[in-house]
Amino acid sequence: MGKLRKIKSGTITSPKGFLASGIACGIKKSGKKDLAVILSEWPAVAAALFTTNNVRAWTVLYSERAIRNPRHRAILATSGNANCLNGENGKRAVIEAIRQLSKQSGIPKSQILIAQTGIIGRPFPVDAVRKGIPEAVKRLSRAQGKAAARAILTTDVRSKEAVYETNIGARVVRAAAIAKGAGMIRPNMATMLCFITTDVSITKALLKKALRESAGVILNSLAIDNDMSTNDTVFVLANGASGAKKISRPGIDFEKFKSLLSAVCRDIARQIILGAEGGTHLAEIEIKGARSDDEALTAGRHIGTSMLVKSMFAGADPNVGRITAAVGSSGARFSPARLKVFLGSVCVFRKGEVINGNLSRARKVLLKKIYRITVDLAAGKGSSLFLATDLTKRYVEINSTYST
Amino acid sequence: MGKLRKIKSGTITSPKGFLASGIACGIKKSGKKDLAVILSEWPAVAAALFTTNNVRAWTVLYSERAIRNPRHRAILATSGNANCLNGENGKRAVIEAIRQLSKQSGIPKSQILIAQTGIIGRPFPVDAVRKGIPEAVKRLSRAQGKAAARAILTTDVRSKEAVYETNIGARVVRAAAIAKGAGMIRPNMATMLCFITTDVSITKALLKKALRESAGVILNSLAIDNDMSTNDTVFVLANGASGAKKISRPGIDFEKFKSLLSAVCRDIARQIILGAEGGTHLAEIEIKGARSDDEALTAGRHIGTSMLVKSMFAGADPNVGRITAAVGSSGARFSPARLKVFLGSVCVFRKGEVINGNLSRARKVLLKKIYRITVDLAAGKGSSLFLATDLTKRYVEINSTYST
Numbered sequence: 001m002g003k004l005r006k007i008k009s010g011t012i013t014s015p016k017g018f019l020a021s022g023i024a025c026g027i028k029k030s031g032k033k034d035l036a037v038i039l040s041e042w043p044a045v046a047a048a049l050f051t052t053n054n055v056r057a058w059t060v061l062y063s064e065r066a067i068r069n070p071r072h073r074a075i076l077a078t079s080g081n082a083n084c085l086n087g088e089n090g091k092r093a094v095i096e097a098i099r100q101l102s103k104q105s106g107i108p109k110s111q112i113l114i115a116q117t118g119i120i121g122r123p124f125p126v127d128a129v130r131k132g133i134p135e136a137v138k139r140l141s142r143a144q145g146k147a148a149a150r151a152i153l154t155t156d157v158r159s160k161e162a163v164y165e166t167n168i169g170a171r172v173v174r175a176a177a178i179a180k181g182a183g184m185i186r187p188n189m190a191t192m193l194c195f196i197t198t199d200v201s202i203t204k205a206l207l208k209k210a211l212r213e214s215a216g217v218i219l220n221s222l223a224i225d226n227d228m229s230t231n232d233t234v235f236v237l238a239n240g241a242s243g244a245k246k247i248s249r250p251g252i253d254f255e256k257f258k259s260l261l262s263a264v265c266r267d268i269a270r271q272i273i274l275g276a277e278g279g280t281h282l283a284e285i286e287i288k289g290a291r292s293d294d295e296a297l298t299a300g301r302h303i304g305t306s307m308l309v310k311s312m313f314a315g316a317d318p319n320v321g322r323i324t325a326a327v328g329s330s331g332a333r334f335s336p337a338r339l340k341v342f343l344g345s346v347c348v349f350r351k352g353e354v355i356n357g358n359l360s361r362a363r364k365v366l367l368k369k370i371y372r373i374t375v376d377l378a379a380g381k382g383s384s385l386f387l388a389t390d391l392t393k394r395y396v397e398i399n400s401t402y403s404t
Numbered sequence: 405m406g407k408l409r410k411i412k413s414g415t416i417t418s419p420k421g422f423l424a425s426g427i428a429c430g431i432k433k434s435g436k437k438d439l440a441v442i443l444s445e446w447p448a449v450a451a452a453l454f455t456t457n458n459v460r461a462w463t464v465l466y467s468e469r470a471i472r473n474p475r476h477r478a479i480l481a482t483s484g485n486a487n488c489l490n491g492e493n494g495k496r497a498v499i500e501a502i503r504q505l506s507k508q509s510g511i512p513k514s515q516i517l518i519a520q521t522g523i524i525g526r527p528f529p530v531d532a533v534r535k536g537i538p539e540a541v542k543r544l545s546r547a548q549g550k551a552a553a554r555a556i557l558t559t560d561v562r563s564k565e566a567v568y569e570t571n572i573g574a575r576v577v578r579a580a581a582i583a584k585g586a587g588m589i590r591p592n593m594a595t596m597l598c599f600i601t602t603d604v605s606i607t608k609a610l611l612k613k614a615l616r617e618s619a620g621v622i623l624n625s626l627a628i629d630n631d632m633s634t635n636d637t638v639f640v641l642a643n644g645a646s647g648a649k650k651i652s653r654p655g656i657d658f659e660k661f662k663s664l665l666s667a668v669c670r671d672i673a674r675q676i677i678l679g680a681e682g683g684t685h686l687a688e689i690e691i692k693g694a695r696s697d698d699e700a701l702t703a704g705r706h707i708g709t710s711m712l713v714k715s716m717f718a719g720a721d722p723n724v725g726r727i728t729a730a731v732g733s734s735g736a737r738f739s740p741a742r743l744k745v746f747l748g749s750v751c752v753f754r755k756g757e758v759i760n761g762n763l764s765r766a767r768k769v770l771l772k773k774i775y776r777i778t779v780d781l782a783a784g785k786g787s788s789l790f791l792a793t794d795l796t797k798r799y800v801e802i803n804s805t806y807s808t
Contacts, residue, residue: 055732055740085725085740087757120725121758225711226630228733230725307629307711307795308803315804321489321524321634328459329632336459336489353491354525391711393797399712400719 003166004263007174010163011145015174015199017041017241021139022151025132027080027118027125033151035129037101037136038075038195044239045204046072046113047211049219051232057084059116060231062094066113070204073111075195075235076101077152078129079180081118084230093126100130104137115233117180117192118154149178152193155398156181157275162267166260168253171244173200175257177264181272194219194234194268200257201240202247210254211236214261221297222269222387224276225395226305236261273387274370278395281313283388284372287332290382295332299375300386302330310391316366318359320348327375334377342374407570408667411578414567415549419578419603421445421645425543426555429536431484431522431529437555439533441505441540442479442599448643450476450517451612453620455636461488463520464635466498470517474608477515479599479639480505481556482533483584485522488634497530504534508541519637521584521596522558553582556597559802560585561679566671570664572657575648577604579661581668585676598623598638598672604661605644606651614658615640618665625701626673626791628680629799630709640665677791678774682799685717687792688776691736694786699736703779704790706734714795720770722763724752731779738781746778 013020019039027034048067050060066072076097083090094114102109139147149159160179165172175198196215215234240246247253273282285303290296303309306326312319323341327334341349344365346358365371417424423443431438452471454464470476480501487494498518506513543551553563564583569576579602600619619638644650651657677686689707694700707713710730716723727745731738745753748769750762769775 051733053729053732054736054738055728055743082725085728085753085756085758087755120723120729121753122760227710227712227726227729230729230732306631307799308631311800311803314800317805319524321486322631324459324489325457325524325631325634328457328634329455332458334458339459349489349525351491352489354489356526391800393800395711396715396718396795396797396800399715401721 004259005165007163007165010176011161012038012148012176012178012195012197013142013145014163014176015197017199017239018197019140019142020148021136021141021144022147022149023132023136023139026128027078033147034078034080035132035136036077036148036151037140038148038197039105039140040073040237040239042239042241043071043073043111044237045202045207046235046237047204047208049211049216049234051229053228053230055085055230057082057116057231058090058094059083059114060233063113063115063233066110069110071111072113072237073107074101074105075237076112076114077193077195078116079118079152079154081116081122081124082120082231083116083124085121086123090124093124096126097129100133104134113235115193115235117152117231120230152178152180154180155277160268160271160275162264162271164260164263166256168200168244168256171242173242173244173260174198175260175264177268179268179272181275192229192232196236196261196264198236198238199240199242200238200247201242201244202238202257206247206254207236207238210258210261214258215265218262218265218269221300221385222273223301223304224273224279224389269387273389276389277398278392279389280392281390282370283313285386285388286372286374287377287384288374289377289379291333291380292382293384296382296384297386299327299330299332299377300384302326304386304388307391310388313366313390314392316363318343318348318362318366320354323373323375324349332377334379338378340376340378344371408663409569411567411569414580415565416442416552416580416582416599416601417546417549418567418580419601421603421643422601423544423546424552425540425545425548426551427536427540427543430532431482437551438482438484439536439540440481440552440555441544442552442601443509443544444477444641444643446643446645447475447477447515448641449606449608449611451608451615451640453615453638455633457632457634459489459634461486461520461635462494462498463487463518464637467517467519467637473514475515476517476641477511478505478509479641480516480518481597481599482520483522483556483558485520485526485528486524486635487520487528489525490527494528497528500530501533504537508538517639519597519639521556521635524634556582556584558584559681564672564675564679566668566675568664568667570660572604572648572660575646577646577648577664578602579664579668581672583672583676585679596633596636600640600665600668602640602642603644603646604642604651605646605648606642606661610651610658611640611642614662614665618662619669622666622669622673625704625789626677627705627708628677628683628793673791677793680793681802682796683793684796685794686774687717689790689792690776690778691781691788692778693781693783695737695784696786697788700786700788701790703731703734703736703781704788706730708790708792711795714792717770717794718796720767722747722752722766722770724758727777727779728753736781738783742782744780744782748775
């Protein structure tokens with residue numbers, strides 16, 4: 001009772017009262033799925049996180065306002081075209097898509113959120129979306145959760161889905177997420193798109209707080225490269241369908257819900273890194289002993305976004321100097337003489353000195369698909385966990401020919 | 405009169421009163437040159453810029469103190485081993501090397517500066533340096549400038565040298581630089597090592613000011629990757645041997661000297677980018693219309709260190725959205741609707757919209773070896789020029805197997 005449980009092969013419709021669909025409407029020339037709808041059978045409260053990029057897609061500009069409404073029932077998402085930096089045509093496309101979904105589903109426009117992903121700077125094929133929406137609405141069902149997960153992907157190799165449950169009082173409550181991950185992934189918004197559903201009953205204000213304190217921290221702690229998208233969006237819908245008592249103040253139930261959200265987001269974060277374009281390793285970079293959690297995150301991010309460190313991960317080359325140089329240039333305060341660095345459980349740096357005798361054991365750690373790097377700054381109690389992928393020739397290959 | 409003139413095939417000994425040498429003492433297993441001495445025949449004033457990394461090589465820790473002395477005559481430099489993060493042995497190696505050069509050359513220890521570059525975290529072969537110094541001192545001559553330039557390289561393909569002259573009063577004055585460039589290059593210190601000699605007569609205080617305002621800005625405005633070294637060092641020695649009148653206050657002559665230093669450093673900066681490990685293009689990223697020069701530099705740096713933008717350079721792919729996304733996430737203030745982006749002279753973004761009709765012409769620009777990208781933020785008068793290389797598969801290849 002109260003423990004978190006992972007629901008294997010669950011999806012975005014695993015929490016009660018949610019339906020979804022995913023179809024191919026023609027945005028993608030490949031004919032792959034590119035339009036998803038997620039719908040709550042009852043009015044829900046919603047919260048969101050958006051990219052902090054000064055250049056933002058039309059869909060982000062729209063949803064930044066729409067999220068202020070008190071109730072929401074639907075998320076409309078498309079993939080293949082970011083609908084960004086494409087002039088007034090793009091703005092009209094968002095309005096038109098919302099209008100069509102409202103008309104076909106009977107849900108008020110004010111209760112619909114929208115997110116889009118794909119290539120930037122191209123005219124948006126709004127006709128395809130308008131024609132596809134009736135089909136997407138018709139297919140809405142619990143069984144279509146996995147189709148929705150596929151429909152938000154771009155170059156991702158596989159879908160990213162995570163579902164966990166816990167108990168609040170005598171009731172089982174669930175949270176589920178789907179994400180679009182590969183590509184432009186980095187703080188301050190780890191996923192291009194991440195949609196979370198939960199049947200918890202909670203106030204809109206507390207939902208927002210929980211999202212920032214769980215998903216916000218986790219999804220800002222991973223990096224494939226050092227870029228931030230114009231479209232990054234996280235939505236959570238909480239519809240109360242579990243029947244559990246409403247969370248209306250911070251306390252045990254609120255903390256339980258945050259743990260539930262965190263579990264879902266951590267799982268998604270790992271899937272994003274493991275599914276990264278051109279990535280072959282997942283490095284969990286743990287910073288301990290920082291002066292603050294913020295400094296720990298900064299140090300972890302510097303390591304996780306260093307091109308030299310990431311190249312070293314690709315070659316499984318224990319070039320410890322690159323890690324210490326990256327943490328040294330992060331601005332985090334520490335004494336180099338007290339710094340300790342571990343690759344897996346192998347200590348490779350201590351007392352101002354690289355331990356060369358341990359490097360061949362350390363190399364074996366870096367040859368694993370998933371490993372942990374621990375950096376102890378010995379300067380305080382701040383900590384962080386940052387997830388990074390490696391920088392491979394394949395990454396460069398994929399990203400040097402994306403648009404053409 | 406007063407115009408800057410480039411001295412082709414000049415080197416670090418082209419300014420009057422400087423000698424140099426470069427030998428192989430055995431730090432590098434390849435047998436390549438790895439020990440350089442630069443010497444002024446008269447006491448000179450010196451100034452320096454050091455890495456701001458919290459983790460710094462022994463040689464940086466030493467020279468940070470030594471630079472405070474009033475007069476200097478020599479720079480000792482070695483390559484192949486960074487003498488960093490290798491424990492107390494490394495500290496003793498610096499002291500021993502300085503002592504030996506002082507003994508062999510007759511120059512007081514207080515007048516010797518030292519810089520080192522190479523792999524981090526390995527025991528430093530101080531015996532090799534001690535045994536090599538007598539030979540290096542014996543060879544000191546004007547003719548050995550190019551040997552010194554070669555002796556400070558690690559994986560650089562070619563030497564980096566630049567010499568310019570101008571007039572102060574009736575006298576010709578010169579400044580020359582050699583640099584070690586490839587590899588861990590980025591703000592806040594563009595070169596691992598850059599040594600500048602000049603026969604200008606100037607006070608130590610003004611030399612320091614000139615170095616910061618010219619070399620400091622230029623050498624912090626280039627990026628191969630986003631890493632900062634533990635060893636980055638810039639030294640300038642001014643020995644007054646030109647016979648020109650002493651620069652003892654800001655004014656016309658001081659400005660002339662700054663222009664001279666800037667010319668040398670700009671030339672070196674381009675050589676560094678063009679000689680970057682795994683780089684195939686030089687992108688000059690010009691930011692105009694920023695709220696301040698600082699914001700312009702921040703925006704330029706975000707573009708120049710974005711892995712997605714740099715991958716796009718490698719593939720000559722005019723994916724304009726990546727440039728606008730990078731500038732949008734830089735923190736520089738601007739209105740996306742007023743932003744303009746040019747690749748060469750081709751406008752690719754205007755009025756909030758990518759100009760798709762111009763992309764095939766833009767692609768031709770990106771196929772050149774050297775090109776300019778201009779971003780007009782239309783928000784003020786700040787500007788910057790940032791130099792960046794591309795991110796290639798070869799970069800990853802080189803950097804995934806550096807130490808092993």
